[in-house]
Amino acid sequence: MFCLFSPTFAILWRRKFSLVFYGLDPRETLNYSIPDTVIDDIRTRSDLVEIVSETVGLKKAGNSYKGLCPFHPEKTPSFSVSADKQVYHCFGCGASGNVFRFVRETQGLSFFEAVKHLAEKAGISLPEPRNNGFENTDHNERERIRSINLQACQVFREQLKNPQQGQAARDYLQSRGFDQEALDSYEIGYAIPSWSAMMTQLEKTTKTTPAQLDQAGLVKKKDDKDEYYDRFRNRIIFPLKDPQGIIIGFAGRAIKDEDIPKYLNSPETILYKKSRYLFGLDRARSSIRKEDSTLLVEGYFDQMRATVNGITNAVAPCGTALTSQQILLLKNLSENVTLIFDSDPAGLSAALKGFELLIDHGMNVKILILPDGQDPDSYILKKGREDFLQKVNEARPFLEFHILDVISKGDATTPSGRTEIANHVLPLLAKLRNSVERAEWIKFLAERARLDENALLSEMKKNVHLQRPKMEAYKENAPSKMNPETYLIHLMLSGGQTAIEEIKSRVTLDEFLDVKMHAIAELLYKMADDGRTIRIDSILDMTDDPEVTSKITQMGLNPIQFDNIEQALVDCIGAVKRASAEGKIKNLKSLRNQAIEAGEIQQSREFQIKLKELETALRAS
Ligand SMILES: [Zn+2]
Structure with a gap:
């Protein structure tokens, strides 16, 4: 058993921040061009x-x-x-x-x-940004792509406004009911049907090479040739903006229905990451927070239609299945989300997948199915804002919708049909964190499918047991819940450079099994390598991962005071190494057994020898 509870630890939980470990660091080397x-x-x-x-x-x-x-x-x-x-x-x-x-x-x-x-x-004046290519490669590239995007957006807009070239695109947008004000507000543009117009223009105005435009995702390289061509041709262009409103990429919609794909997006670039992107979040952020609710719509036109009609809390994943990163972006603003997806089978199956991930993240989910296969775009255009908002108000909890849907497609008149219905719904209910809520839905299911509530409840217990929430709620961790890896990180934060050197010389990054602890250890090892003083607020500038950041600040606000740092170091390093060795042993055992089963006697013996070595070393530690 790990000795966290031995007297050497004597953790004085959440006591005064008596250790002052964060000094100033004059040597900090961040990847920004301000010194x-x-x-x-x-x-x-x-x-x-x-x-x-x-x-x-x-x-x-x-x-x-x-x-x-x-x-x-x-x-x-x-x-x-x-x-x-x-x-x-x-x-x-x-x-x-x-x-x-x-x-x-x-x-x-x-x-x-x-x-x-x-x-x-x-009252500090900023010097001119320095411009040395080495340290700031990433930053420089980001800035370059930003500025290329900005110029490209201008060119697309001019092309849309061009009397001749933009005519077809303007007609198309007008036929969909978007006026000039809406188009200007979204900076909508048009890519003319040319293989090189954008490339030629940008090479001139931004003094960039085609290869650089390729990095921005605006041109594409021909297979096996050192030649490039415009990625977007004859398409309506939506600039894709990050939450700060900076253009990170583009989406192009075909004007003719026979053009495929219907939507063509920028490829992933240093700025544009599909899985972290939600269309309209730059505009909807403050409304989502204020109204404490997000409307999740499917496409660009849905989001745009809602916004220009004063429905300002809509965002769209635009063709990608909802991801955890997107949900985390929303969760920071509000835990309530209403899905407004198409009512066709594809739309419903996307909604169901999205729903599962949303409840994994502890979100409250409602669903709105618009009548006659309409989407928010067509519905608002036809019926107007008030009517749509009325519909949003009537949105039902997703589970209610889903249970009724499963029942309607199943057969609740036979025992086997009822079992099937229960088996369909229970795994989803098991994901709910709130047991009262869960019990209510079980009651609802029992009533509607004429099932026995108690039988469902006991069946549920098995399901709940199998489920492990993927995201822990953010709680102030009690010491008993901590593992030795967490203690090691605390030790590095409080012991500074010396503690990190000591830990680094004995524990490899691979030995941190917890994903977040691994990430934090990596940052701390790097800081120590660079000879920087360990300051929590500086570490935060080294990562963009909100979960890692959150873990670091949480630890910073709940520091542990160790009465004997040296002893704590020895204990924790030992415990982490043991846990890692135990993992390796388990792995080796299964390899050895596989070898035996496969009749590979020689190999199984080799595994056995290694196993013995490890076990002996572990016992001696
Ligand atoms: Zn908060």
């Missing part, structure tokens, strides 16, 4: 508590501050700000970050704009 020393200077002279106080009422609670979270609706404060660590963490929704992140999120700014904003506030 790191300047960024650090701004960081140091911007007090997070002060900045947050401008928008959130904060009260002192111990050594941190608490207030109502600006990122999710709540009645009791779960948003904490640490003055020591200069990080915030919401124990309700998991929102987390440092001063730059807070300004970015609350004011919808890019990193640079946030830095500029805070620099002005602190």
